[in-house]
Amino acid sequence: MKISLNHKSPIPLHIQAEELLRKMIKDPQFQNGKLLPNEIDLAKQLAISRTTLRQALNKLVYEGLLIRKKGVGTKVADAMISSKSANWLSFSQEMKARGIPIKNFELHVSWIYPEEIIANFFNIKTDQKILKLERLRGRPEGPFVYFVSYFHPRTGLTGEEDFKRPLYDILEADYNIITELSKEEISAKAADKFIAAKLETEPGSPILFRKRFVYDQAERPVEYNLGYYKADSFVYSVESRRG
Amino acid sequence: MKISLNHKSPIPLHIQAEELLRKMIKDPQFQNGKLLPNEIDLAKQLAISRTTLRQALNKLVYEGLLIRKKGVGTKVADAMISSKSANWLSFSQEMKARGIPIKNFELHVSWIYPEEIIANFFNIKTDQKILKLERLRGRPEGPFVYFVSYFHPRTGLTGEEDFKRPLYDILEADYNIITELSKEEISAKAADKFIAAKLETEPGSPILFRKRFVYDQAERPVEYNLGYYKADSFVYSVESRRG
DNA sequence: AATATTAATATGTACAAACATATTAAAACA
DNA sequence: TGTTTTAATATGTTTGTACATATTAATATT
The missing domain is CATH 1.10.10.10 (Winged helix-like DNA-binding domain superfamily/Winged helix DNA-binding domain)
Incomplete structure (x- = not known):
């Protein structure tokens, strides 16, 4: 070493x-x-x-x-069991592991000026354009999750990538960005009109909302991700031991 | 001060x-x-x-x-964000650490025959009565979480305990049950009539639902816990590293 | 040989100082 | 007046130093 x-x-x-x-x-x-x-x-x-x-x-x-x-x-310290590794699976890999067939309903790439919260997280100015990736995915019967991702300019992503490949594969293999740390905040909220339309449900219906902050090995911000899951379509599981 | x-x-x-x-x-x-x-x-x-x-x-x-x-x-830090290291803190301790005044709205103890799922988790028969603890808690303005806990007979709990004390204190100090491992499943669901009434909200409104399985040091099941959190009252935060 | 003393080793606590960098407010400038 | 520059403020990084204390091994004492 x-x-x-x-x-x-x-x-x-x-x-x-x-x-x-x-x-x-x-x-x-x-x-x-x-x-x-x-x-x-x-x-x-x-x-x-x-x-x-x-x-x-x-x-x-x-x-x-x-x-x-x-x-x-x-x-x-003695090794401990944790759901960490499972946590790291990307959406597609996660579903694959569960044998769930996945359909991509929408995939939209754009370059946008970041909102303040996002610029702040990335530590950049709001006048620097960043890549935004929107995805609507689910089972063949219908969508159950709507993702929005923002990427730090440092990643080098052009927007021309084949986003059908697992995202973290692209980052690692093609851009040498090795993601290492992820912070997530999970909460419940009501679907607004936009989200309800995407997920083909009613406004006000329950949504599992997940904010995800992804960092590289040097703890530099890489991705800011929002996930809106239709209720009962997704269970987040965590295993923790007493520290 | x-x-x-x-x-x-x-x-x-x-x-x-x-x-x-x-x-x-x-x-x-x-x-x-x-x-x-x-x-x-x-x-x-x-x-x-x-x-x-x-x-x-x-x-x-x-x-x-x-x-x-x-x-x-x-x-x-803003309240309501349960932090990673604090994951193990009980509800009351977590709130205490943040100086949030907690009100106990309801506390109900009963002995019941367990449903199959619970009996299965505890590895007991459904004809053996177990202790059930229901709690409605929140801020002075109103409740925001409804808990239901079931305990393995091995814990020795009688139901006469002072449940205003932190639960894991009681188990450890009085019954020598040292909880060590916890598995949690978090999802969103709509409030049914019963939960909506308890939490003083409308049926159908979004709820963060948490199932918690607690084990002791020998990985024997100790507690089966269900938590229904009013939307926006609670954010579950997880930090994970690539294993 | 058993016990007490001492020394070596490793982490624990604590201070002072210097410079770097992000943010915000004040001052200077056009 | 609006913009740029500068200064003030607060946290971030890093070093060097000194002494305290717990543990273990080596040594001396009885």
């Missing part, structure tokens, strides 16, 4: 160190309770201060991935 | 600062997006270094209770 950081990169060192630690955690070399290198040595090896390294370590300790013990050292 | 720390105490200063910040979060003075005092002033006031104060702030930011913005300041 490459154990060094890029000191010239604009990506903060503690973020780089965090990424490296995440990789180390996955390395069998450090599994089964074996200790990581101690803070002082590792900091020296990465050519950063112990404080900066601890900033990275702390985050993983908060997340329960590392366990520190005074006077002993730092080890990787 | 007393804004000072005990420098002679054996309790670390960053822990004391964290406790103080938790109190500040509950203070109406800092609600509604008002900013906390800035780091440098607050550190000076507490007679600790900025680094130490940030140690405390970081923890609350990670828990989703505080939001920091460069160049602007630090504010208390």
Whole structure:
């Protein structure tokens, strides 16, 4: 494993160190309770201060991935079961995994000036056009989900891509954007006229609304995604353990 | 509010600062997006270094209770967003941490013969009575969530417990049941007549429905819980990383 | 040989200082 | 007056340093 950081990169060192630690955690070399290198040595090896390294370590300790013990050292926490991997499946892959036949009803690409919330998330100005992708998908009998995605200009997407391919495949294979982190907010709301029309239901009918914020390995924003699911068409499942 | 720390105490200063910040979060003075005092002033006031104060702030930011913005300041996060690390907190503790006053509208305990689904989950026969707990809770202005819980006989709960105490406290302190794993399924549905009446809304209005399966350390089923949240009263937030 | 002491090791706590960057408000300019 | 520039403010990043404390291993003592 490459154990060094890029000191010239604009990506903060503690973020780089965090990424490296995440990789180390996955390395069998450090599994089964074996200790990581101690803070002082590792900091020296990465050519950063112990404080900066601890900033990275702390985050993983908060997340329960590392366990520190005074006077002993730092080890990787016992593996835990989580729905994380399932969470990462894209819509099409998710449905495929469940054996549900998927029909694409609409697919619309456009370049738009972002609303303030989105520009804010992407950390860009509202006068810079970004790619917007709208999709209406569902079963052969009818649509059950309406997606709206916005992409950061950094992705390099042109809008000419074949969006029938899984999105994260396109980003990774063609644009070398490796998505790593996703934050989601799930709530219920009533369908407005627009959404109701798309999903072929009545205004006011219940909708599962999912906001999704997707980041790359350096925690830079990549995608802002909104999903409107017809009630009873989708169940979001989460598995969590006590931290 | 007393804004000072005990420098002679054996309790670390960053822990004391964290406790103080938790109190500040509950203070109406800092609600509604008002900013906390800035780091440098607050550190000076507490007679600790900025680094130490940030140690405390970081923890609350990670828990989703505080939001920091460069160049602007630090504010208390909007309520109703259940944060990732707080996932495990019970309803009452979550609200308490945010200083939201909670009113218990109804609390009803009964012994019932379980439906097949529940008996199946608990791995018992349908002719064995189990404890059912119904709760209607919300803000002083009105209820926004209706819970139904079923408990495995193994828990030892009698129904005479003081359910105003946090549930997981009762289980752990009084019955030595340590809950460890929780599986949740979140979906949207329309309120039926019964739920609509409880939540003081119209039948057909959108509801965020959460099924929760709780297990102990040996992964034995402990609780089967259903939650009906009024739309817009609750946002479920999840953070996941590519596994 | 059993026990107490000491040393080595690793994390925990805490401070001071400097510079970077985002945001907003005030001042200067056209 | 409207726009640009500048300054003030607040958080973000990073280093260096020092001492405290828990744990374990090595050493000395009884």
